[in-house]
Every structure is written in C-alpha cells, then in structure tokens.
Amino acid sequence: MSQPTQQSELLAEQEALARPRTTGEGPVGPKGLSQGQIVRKRFLRHGGAVVGVSILAAILALAFTSVGWGPFAGWWKYGHTDITPLVHDGAPTLSLAPFRLGEHPFGQDRIGRDLFAMTMRGAQQSITVMLVIGLIAGAIGVVVGAVAGYFRGWADAVLMRLTDVVIIVPALLLAAVLSAVAGRRDEGTWFGAVAGQHGVLLLGVFLGFVLWVGLARLVRGEFLTLCEREFVDAARLSGASSMRIIVRHILPNAIGVVIVNVTLTMSSAILLETALSYLGVGVKAPDTSLGLLISQNQDAFSTRPWLFWWPGAFIVLICLSINVIGDGLRDAFDPRQRPFRASARSGR
Template sequence: MSQQSQQQETVAGSPAPGQRTEPAAGVEPVIEAKGLSLGQIVRKRFFGHTGALIGLIVFAVIFILAFSSEGWGPIPGWWKYQHDQVTPLVNDGTPTWSFAPFSFGDHPFGQDRIGRDLFAMTMRGAQQSIIIMVIIGLVAGIIGVVVGALAGYFRGWAEAVLMRLTDIIIIIPVLLLAAVMSQTAGRRDSGTWFAQFAANNGVVVLGIFLGFVVWVGLARLVRGEFLSLREREFVDAARISGASNARIIFKHILPNAVGVVIVNGTLIMSSAILLETALSYLGVGVKAPDTSLGLLISQNQEAFSTRPWLFWWPGLFIVLICLCINFIGDGLRDAFDPRQKKFNAKKAKSRRTHASAGPELAPATAMDVGEGVSSVSGYVPDSEAFGGAPERRTEDPSGRNV
C-alpha cells in the first residue's frame, strides 16, 4: 500500500483544515474564547474605570503643563516669565485671561504684590510638589516592601524587631517627625558634603527624608500578604527545589503581592502631597527663593480677602493633584483585586430570562469567558467575584435550584 493511501486512511472521517463541524445531537456545544493574561485583564479593568481614566488624563495634563512651562534642569520652558522674575504690575495684578474671546494675556493667574507672575509660581510649585511626591513614593515603597517582606517571610526574631520598630514610628505624630526630618534636611552647615548637596538638591533631600516617615503602613500590609503567601504550595515547591530565600522572596512571593504594593504606593503619594503642603505652610518645608504649592498658600494667606486669586490657584492645583492620584489608586485597586469586581444584576437577569424562553444557550463573548464570567444558561458569576469555584446550577422539575 502506498504512503499516500495510508495517509488518506489515517485522516478518513476527520474534517478538513479550517472546516467547522456541527456538534452531534444531544451534545452541548463547547464555547471557546481566547484567554486573557493578567496584564491584559488589569489594563482592561483599569481603563474601564471612568474615574481612574479621568484622573490619569487630568494628572497627565498637569504634569506636562508644569514641567514644560517652567522647564526642568537645563531644559528651558515655553512660558515667558520665571517664578522669581519681578515685572511691573498690570491692572493691579488681577488675572488677565478671559473666556470670550479666549485669551491668556500676560498674566493669566495674576501677579502678587511685588509683580511676580502667579502662573509661573504655580507651575513651579506644582513641579516641585510632584517631584517630592514621586520621591516619597519611591523611598517609602522600597523601605516598606523590604521591611514587610523580611518580617512576613522569616517570622521569629526578625519579625519581632522590625514590627516593634514600625510600632515606634507609628506612635510618633507624623507631622512632628516630618518637621524634624525636614529641618535636618534643610541645614546649611558650611564645610560639609551634606550641606553642599542639600543646597543644590533641597527638594530631593526633603523628599528622601520624608520617605523615611510614611513607609510604616505599607510595611504592615506587605507583611500580611507575605504571611499568607509563604504557606502556599508554590513556595514549598521552590524550597524543595533548592531556591534561596532571596529568590523565593523576590521571584516567587513578591510578584504575587505587587497589586498591594502598587495600590498603596499611589495612596502614599497622595498623602505625600498633603504632607509637603502642610510642612511648607508651617515654614519647615520648601523654602524661598524656591517655591511649592504649600509655600504659596502660606505666603498669600493674608491676601485672601483682597487678592483671592493668589490663594485660589495653588489650592486648586493641590486639590486636583490629590483627587487624580486617589482616583488612579481606586482604579488600580479594582484592577488588581478581583473581589472588587461588580456584579451586573441586569445582565444576569436578562440572560436567565433568555435561557428560560427556549433551549438555546445565551451567547457568550470572548470578554465574558476571558474574565471567567460565563454567560451560558444556568451558570452563576465567576469565582473571582466570590472567592470560590464556578458553581453549576440546574433546576429540578419543581423549579428549585439544585
């Protein structure tokens, strides 16, 4: 028998490539859908969160406006005035922009008493506040993750020492401890390397020192995650295979706790803006000739009744930045935590009505199956929403769910 005839006999009765076959009578058709990776699910959930998307867009606009108008480092900005440049008062310093017709004018946010442009000062203050916020988030995130990971994984004396240190820092008032740290960062003792570095990088030093204050909450959360994850089977398998403790912590456990780290990192950054604002308002944060949003409010609080625009604009940007970061954090929390998933009762009711109207199966989309939400008649929502395996429900002749 030739090789060609043998191949024909082997594939006899099988469908041709690309040809769809109908299921046999009485056999339930299999609904196939392309699965989604964790990154795809997180992106879809995050960009499906309206508040997080709006917050991300508004924060991006503020970030671009702050860093492009005043410039950063050697990169010049497009705005014609600097934050410390004094110019003659125009129209007694009132804002020059208008809506009809739309025009910025020379000083859209107005001027202070000595003629400095408030738009330039506000953009410089937003720039400095964002830099401090990012530095505090990075420093606090690194310290909190390391302390929480070591305490949760090793337990014993390591956990006792690290958690007692955390408790000591927690009981000290944050504002008081931050004020002491910022005063230390602002020292200008001549002849020391720290004085020279702080003189040229005052905002960076302030952010680093404040980062040593606000890491305690993240450390306790990471410790709780590690206490739970260290008992899982994949960790035991890694130990049996001979993996080192460092590899187990950073390659096996930490990737599974990244959602907690990212979400709480955004909340730390949001609180960092308010902390920096409070310190600058009290005079122990960013100091002149530099500026920040909190320092602008402190300097112009007496002009609230006579020149209110000097108080409104810095306050507005503080509120906008904090709201944007909080909305982004809410979106990340919903994206990384499947238990936060909302159950759509209207869709479930319509599918059940459709299923009871006839024997046909309700159509399922790739999005439904990809996230574990089956629209097949008789299925309840997926395990991600309720923490268990999908449950199959059928009805007995009396109509009760079994």
Template structure:
C-alpha cells in the first residue's frame, strides 16, 4: 500500500505546481499586443552584445567625422591629417592615464611631425565610407540576384548563377590594380580619371561592391529554394499575388536573418579588404589616407615607434567587432526562429516549483 500512496503524493504535488507554458508560447505571451516593429526593437535592445556594438560603432563614427571634419564641415581637432608640426616628446603619445591628460598629440606623431590622431580619424572616415558603400551595393545586388534565381528557377537561375560564377573567378586584386592605375592618370583626360582623382574612396567602394556580392547571392538563393515550397507561398499564389510581391513581401522577410548576418559580415570583411588593398598600394593613395595605408606606411616602425602601428590596427578591430555584434543582434531580432535562452526566467520557473 505504500507505493500507491507515494504515487498519489507525487501527483498531488505536480497538480499544485503552476502550469509551465509550452515551448514558444512564452514568447507569444510576451509579444501580445505589440506591433512587428516593437517586437524587433524589444529583441534588439535586449541583446547585450548588439547594444555594446552599437554604442561602440556610433562612438567611433561620431569621433571620426566630428574631430577632423568631413568635406566642407570643419572639425574640432586643431590639426588635419596633412599638417606637419615640430616633434613633441620625440613623437611619442602625449596622452597619459595618471594623471589623465591628452596633451598636444595624444596618439603621437610620425617621423615628419604629422599628428597620428588626425590621420587615424581620417583613416577611420575612409574605411567606414568604403564599408557602408560596399554593404549597400553588395547587399542590394546579392539579394536581387539570389531571390530571382531561387524563386524562378529554370533559365533565369542558370543565367544568374553562371554570371555569379564568372564574377567569383575574377581576381579582385587584379581589377583593383587596373582601376588604381586608371584613376592615377590625372592627365589622361578621361572622365573616370578626373572623377576618381577627387573621389577615390567612392570609386573603390563602388568597385568592391560590384565584386563581393556573390556569396550573399548564393546564400539568398538557397533560402529561397527552401521557402518557395512553403504553404504561405502557395496561399499567396492562390490569392492572386504577383511574383514580385511574393518575393519581396512574403519570402524575403522570412530570409531576413540570413541577409542581415551576411551583409554585416560582408561589411566587416570590406574593411579588411580595403586594408589589404591599401596595404598593397592599390587602394587609397597619399596624400589621402586610410587605416590600411597607415599600417602599410608604418610597418617598418613597429619595433621603434609601435604606436604608429597599434592605433590604426585597434580601430580596424573595433569597427569590425562592433559591426559583427550589431549583425548578430539584428539576426536575433528579425528572425522569429531565433530564441535566446534567458537564465533569469529559467531560475524563476525552477524556484516556483
């Protein structure tokens, strides 16, 4: 008689526990009464890494574009990236933490007396500009090509994928070298040379954007091949929706997680690509500067004047990490299939038992 008694006691204890929501029901309850935009914002601002990346990126963006100015807008820093001044403290950084002070040249100076803080901020401007242009162009082309190829299949897919294969095998470095040589001929009289001489960063960003979209196109095509067979797509076809509406209103929002993650990865890789091209001498050219060009120019001073190398490298790492964190948070916010484990809520449910 003891065993049935114990079973009855266990059943009584289980009935006394509060009901535990099924998997996925808790998120639905929390999102009840919220619009899609409010749900996305709530998920994004609940992502700690995304917030840290967002704050870091906007801090770098604000510092870079306000300190040395941008275009006709003047900056608050006293030097520009081309000003040459007498060496202070033998070119070493004048910034110190104890006591806290910045001094005349907080990041130091190069051999001829140019302020490294101004050069680093100018380089960050150029790198961020290239990154945004590449992300916009590559994201747009990759999404359009991948969605059309994955949805229509047949000859449309064959033509677009063969075009993608052709772009993949073209070496970006070789094309960048050719573009750099054409842009460097200021006296050639061509419109491209005259435009590139004054807008070298824009030309570099547009060129790279038309080269690096192929990976995103293949991933979007794979997502569309899966999503085009779902029931909601069949329902949209039956209701009379056009192909473009099905692609951009029904399928693409469900693939937005893949798109956002890969666009942000492309943007962070774009900085490294621009750095590599400038390091090899086919990217941004003097008298302008970029983070990659600063590393290239100061690589020989790594053992004697390491601050000339570390500051541009630090900003490259910070920009890339912040973009990746932002992309991770956007993926979790837009993709309904992503569910983040909440340790506090799990502990609360265990304690209630």
C-alpha cells in the first residue's frame, strides 16, 4: 500500500511545481524562451563580443559611406586616386583636443593622395574579400563535411581524399599563378578582362575555394558524433528523408561549430589577403587594399610613419573584432559554457 501512496505524493508535488506562482498582480512563472532568444541573451552578456560588433559596424559604416561604393557616392571630398598639393608636408591634420578633422585627417602620401580615402577604399576591398571568402568557404565546408559525415562509406573516402589534395596545394603559389594570368590584359583573354574589372571578387572566390578544408573536417567530425544520437534514429524511424535529417535535425545542433569557424576563417582570410597584396599577388594598382598600402609605404616608415600606422591599425581592429565576435558566438551556442563567478566559489 505504500508504493501507490508514494506515487500519488510525487504526482501531487509535480503538479504543485508546475502550477504558476501567484502574487497580487497575477501569475508569475519562468517564461519560456526560444533557442534564438537564449543565444541572443548569451551573446549580449559577452561584453567583448558586443564591443567587437560595435567596432566592426563602425568600420563598415565609415568605409562604405565615406568614399562611396559602386554607384553610390560618398560624403568625403577626395577619392583614393585624387592628387592634391601637399598640406603641412603631408602630415595628418586630425586633432583630438579640440576635435578637428582638417583637410587630410590621415595625412597624404608623397605624391599628394589623401590617405583617409585610400585607407577607406582599402578597408572596402579587404572586407569584401573577407566576406566572399567566408560565404564560399563556409558553404563548401558545410556541404562537404555534412555529406561525408552522414553518408560515410565511399562518399566519406572520396571527399576526404579531395580535402587532402586541396590542403597540400599552397594557396600562395596558386594566387601567384592567378595574378600572372590576370595581369596579361594585353592579350585580350576573357579571364584578363574579368580580372581587370572584378579583381577583388575574383580573388575572394579563388581563396574561398581553397580555405574550406578546415571547416569541412570539423563539420564531418560533428556529424559523425551526432549521427549516433537517439533523435537521429527517431527521425529515420519516422520516415524522414536524408536531406531533412541533415538540414532540420543534425545541422542545427552543429551550427555553433559552423558559425565560430566561419568567423575564424574570415579573420584568417583578411590576413591572407593582406599578405598576398603585400607580396604583390593580391589587389593591384590603381586599386588598393590595406595590405597593398602597407607594402607601398614600408620604405616610408621612418620618415612618414602615418602612411604605415593607419592601414595597420584598421587591419588589427578588423581582425580583433572578428575574433572576439567568434568567441561570443562560441559561448552563446555552446550550452555547456557558464560564466565563472569568483564570489560564488569563494563563498563555498
């Protein structure tokens, strides 16, 4: 007789816990949050990630509105190719106390081009390459990793051997070949014509088809683990197709790994583009990028250091912002991440 009594007591206790608590103003209880709301709250609690988003948004707004982009005109009076007489021997006219931009806030180079306009144009090109690489590498890496990890067998073997081949091919060598072919515009080749008009997009597409291998391996590992979970077996028994299982059941559980690694790929991509432009196989003049500005002004570091400081500062800010955003996304998507409270531990 004691067992039914214990069961009834447990049921009564569960009903009491499920019943909302009431106050003078009405029922009070824990409000259910969706997965997106939980992720957003965790991300907003990450102070570094919020600062990173703010800095990156400010750089994007400044770069794409100041000197214009495509058919849209900018509010800055100089373009990145305009040559004007030197003002104060090209020194920056920016003043903080009192705040004043002056004629050339970032200074001028030796021939009179405005460094602010060139830096903004360089930031545009570097960010464009970074976004194109992130989209292409992310899409290819997710598809290859998902197919290899879910279907396994011959599909896994073929895709992973393809990944090994791409890994051993040096991106710098391929970029040098691409740059040499694109530079032969006098021969009238279709590739040279496309490269002359859309060189930055072409560079981003090329690097995107090279930098997906790391993400593919990580996604494959996640799929191999998640395919053994009970919810995948339940989806198979219910008659769900392989595409539905991959897209609706497995991929949402691996989205944290995907987003974090895409942000890290974008951060390394902008450094790679900077290195390629620095070595002369990336963005070519008369266009410019942050890496190309550093390469062109490295000899003036001791005499005109501002020509080196400003592009380098923007590279550092962009990369740091993306890295801390990736850290915030990792903490937001990982349910095992919990903030450390030193006061609670000391109390214990």
